[in-house]
Amino acid sequence: MPTVVPRLRSPVRGRLIICGDTPLAFRLADELSTRYLQDVTVIVPAKRRNHGPQISELPRVRVHEAADLNDETFRAVHVESALAVALVSNSEVGNIHAALRAQELNPDIRLVIRMSNTTLGNRIRTLFKDCAVLSDGAVAAPSFVAAALGDLPPSHVRVAGRTLYVAHRSDRVRNVICALADTRRPDGRPRLLPVDQDRANLVLAVADGRSPTSLAGPPVTSRPVSGFTRSLRLLLSRRLLQVALALLVLIFVGSAALSISDGHGFTYALYLVLLDVAGAANPDTDLSGAAKVTQVFITLSSLALVPAITAAAVDAVVRARLAGPLERLRDPISGHVVVVGLGEVGLRVVSQLHDLGVPVVCVEANEDAVGVPLARRLGLPIVIGDATRSETLRTAWVGTCRSVVTVTSDDITNLEAGLNARALRDNVRVVLRLFDDDLAARVHRNFKIPVSRSVSFLAAPAFAAAMMERQVIGTIPVGRSVMLIADMPIGEGSELDGRPLREANLPGEARVLALGRRGRPRFDWNLQDGYLLIPGDRLVVLATRSGIGHIRARTIGAPTPGSASPAR
Structure with a gap:
């Protein structure tokens, strides 16, 4: 007998749809319903399993139960009238398949797809008309790195495969991307993106692991x-x-x-x-x-x-x-960061710390973990062992480290490793990955351990912004101001369509950092000011809050005759 999928009583115009019962699905539904005050439909395999019960308790959220994301399921939730669909299950193949189904039923729908493989994600994005592909681990990693270095809020951000960081021009930094701000004005208000770049005392630079950064700590001297x-x-x-x-x-x-x-x-x-x-x-x-x-x-x-x-x-x-x-660990080392767990999040934390020039020691129980090949390729010491055992942490020299970051997928392992690190050295900085909010609050209150929230908690705002067509992919604080980094696609018939790249820069408001040419998976950081922009090109823009609005208005394509843009 075929499965009968119950339909919603009436179509809800402009509804947002989330597919999945993962922690990210719950956080995303909460973000959209409480912060953006949007009506949300969440498709879950079962209301009583995983995070289905928590999702059902959220305001403005309607839960639809369906075993498969097939055409009948999408028609039941009226995907043809929805504004956006987020596919955030743990099956990346399933997310892609469901995205193709949704686009066939609604060619103009905005798709937000969760994928941990960002290289594949950049290629997948080109298969869809309006699509954002995000990795929750990549979005959350900078916050873990910032907490490990005591750098709150973070003064670095991961953009298009590169780690960018804020530096003082007096530090004689290499690989400068652009001038960021002049903070020496008498009134105390920074001049952002000054026209005369030589007057800026803060710059944005690329951290590549070869040049020292201010976050790396004291340089390590070699002893022949x-x-x-x-x-x-x-x-x-x-x-x-x-x-x-x-x-x-x-x-x-x-x-x-x-x-x-x-x-x-x-x-x-x-x-x-x-x-x-x-x-x-x-x-x-x-x-x-x-x-x-x-x-x-x-x-x-x-x-x-x-x-x-x-x-x-x-x-x-x-x-x-x-x-x-690993032989380097036989001699005492200090000032390093111990990263416990080389999964999807751990490999990105390790990569960014290495880019910033911070010495890292990795601890992983599984030699086949996804981040082990990267750590070996970077030449980082890896301690294969159980991080909940004090002997393993001693091998990684936790007693003399700068901080311990535990980012395995298991809350108990993270908590036990953090407590063992504190037992070896009571004043060590410990950063835990915990999903349970109540557990996180009690750990912080009772053990005085600063807790980084879960990956889903840190990633949900970026996924929500993508669903609302806000392409902000990073923020950089400058004094009391905040600079935004956004991914802006060039729409057909927009003001910048056919115009030289240099015209996308707005003095004091916006500056193009990188260009993603249509059909190419990688961004070009060596910009040619005379390049003529075409629909499908993407700009990575550093801008002020007002500059984001201005650059967005210049990149939105002209509406086709007879069509009306839905209010968002």
Whole structure:
């Protein structure tokens, strides 16, 4: 018997639709209904499972239960009259499939898709007319990094695959993108995006892990003697030392026995023994019986000794290559950040800390975690072990670290690792990833641990803004002002359609940082002022609050004859 999907009683014009019963779906529904005062329909597989009960209690939210996101389900919630659909389930393939279905039923609908693979997401975006692809982990990572560095609010942001940060021009920063502000005015109000860029004392620069930043802390000085000693200790492993000692004993005992039994001096006997060890023994009938026995014993022993030496040497070289970064942890280190968990969030936290020049030690229980290859590629030390055990945290030198960030997907693991870190050092900065608000509040009150909220809590505002067609992807505080970074697509027939790129800059209000050309997945940071903009191009713009409105008005496409723009 086919499943009968109940329809809503009457179409709700302008309704927003969310698909999923994940923590992000709950936070997003809460954000849209309470902050934006929007009517929301949430499609869940079952009202009584996962976050279905919490979603059902939200105001202005209607819950629709459906096992599959098929055409019948979307028609039941009147997707043809909806303004936007957010697909935030944990199945990325399912999100893409559902987005294609929704677009077929409503070609003008705005789609917001959750995908952790941002590279694939940039390509998927081009398949849809009006689509935003966001990664909740990528959105939340800067807040975890800022909390780990004590940098609140964050003075850095991740944009189009790059980490941008605010720096003072006097610091002689490299890779400057643009002048940000002049904060030296007598009235105390910063002049944002000044026309004369040389007058700005604050600049926006790219952090690439090679140039030091103000957030990196004291520079780490290299110790050539210590490094040589560490390398020598690695090469002369216990097994190799045992083989070398056995060889020396064999040479000494053989030389002494041959010298005594044959009557020659020790030097001559040593000469014969070294040849025997090298496999160059020749039969000598003039030797005495004891000397012949000694020579045979030394020769046969050398046959087993040579492969043992080779195996020990190969083992030392292999361990040196595989465990190079981890070997640094044998010596005391300090001023680093310990990141527990190399999942979707952890890999982005590690990447941004590395970009900012902050030394990182990773702790992960699963060698196959998604962030392990990235950490190894960056040359970061990885401690494979259970972070809830004090021995694991000691290996990562938690006692001398700058802070501990626990971002596994399990609240209990994060809490236990944080408490163990505090037990090892009571004043260490601990940043926890916890979803449960009540648990977070009680942990902060009872254990005095500053708690970073859940990833879904941090990411929900960005997803909500995307559904409301607000393309703000980052903020940068400057004194009492806030600069916004937005992703602005060029609409067909808009004011900037066919105009040179330089005309998108508004002195004192907006400046283009990067250009995404239509059909290309990556952004171009080397801008050509004379490039003529075409529909489908995307601008990453740094702007003031008023500048965002002005640049948006210049990028919105002209309405087609007979069509009316819905009020949003």
